Amino acid sequence: MKILEEKILEEGKIYPENVLKVDSFLNHQIDVGLLDVIGEAFYEKYKGKKITKILTIEASGIAIACATAKFFGVPVVFAKKSKSLNIGDDVYVSRVSSFTYGKEYDATISREHLKNDDKVLIVDDFIAIGNAMKGLVEICDQAGAEIVGIGICIEKAFQHGGDDLRQMGYDVTSLAIIDEMTDKGEVIFRD
């Protein structure tokens, strides 16, 4: 998606260890106009597929999921990363190891909000090694929900999480695919 690639080139910042910071528009400060375009792109790809839920994981994913859900007219469900007083015990859980936060957490979704007749579109801001997305896939398996697709804003292809999921048979749609981030601070997109 041209507009997202341009935004990454204009405002993204590269840090050591392949960190790409897009926190001026995607995951700290949020450009809600851009979100709308992103949501519509996922809708164009998956409309007609009878999606019943947009699934994501807190925190940045929530903004993208809400923008997408509006086009589909279905609810968002987001997995929690820490256990609150409120969530209860009747939950699906998947253990996720986070590179960005340098720790492990339990992705948790209440059984009440994900069922075996749900047809799910999973969305998130980034995929790198893909542990968070694999956690959501595992939770959908626990629920018996069907995963229609996985929509990602930015795929860091050299960290292989997207391809892992494709090899598992999932339809992964990434709006910007980065093949390489160079030491000079260049971002090379896939054509």
Add this chain to the structure above:
Amino acid sequence: MKILEEKILEEGKIYPENVLKVDSFLNHQIDVGLLDVIGEAFYEKYKGKKITKILTIEASGIAIACATAKFFGVPVVFAKKSKSLNIGDDVYVSRVSSFTYGKEYDATISREHLKNDDKVLIVDDFIAIGNAMKGLVEICDQAGAEIVGIGICIEKAFQHGGDDLRQMGYDVTSLAIIDEMTDKGEVIFRD
């Protein structure tokens, strides 16, 4: 707001220690149509006030902030609750004690995204004792940003966080104000 009160009565669940669970539509599963109505209500209250940023805190606040920001045509900025690799050191920080999660965390916002010429509307899903909102107020003070108002979906008035902020001089707009939650599971709204 009638539609929000009705939704609370229909789908809200009361648990011990004054916990009101609204996770079927507001903070686990999200009704994006309702979000739109909420965002518009905040817009009607604060339009014409030259708001430059909608400020909130992860996670549930993000959905409400994005729905609100769309009406104002301004960016969202959300405070992070845990330190990621990506946020850097040039940040505002306020220590917050969370009742819901039973722990303390540092609410953190990059200095890059909040400035002394910003006019801010703070929004969140709930206010109870109000520690998260007080943390965001402290961060705005650190930045020298002006707080035009604080928009809350559900205020639990008997826990006094909303009134604390009003006494500090802030314009708090709560769309549903709960005066009492009874042992019988009743929710009593303020007229």
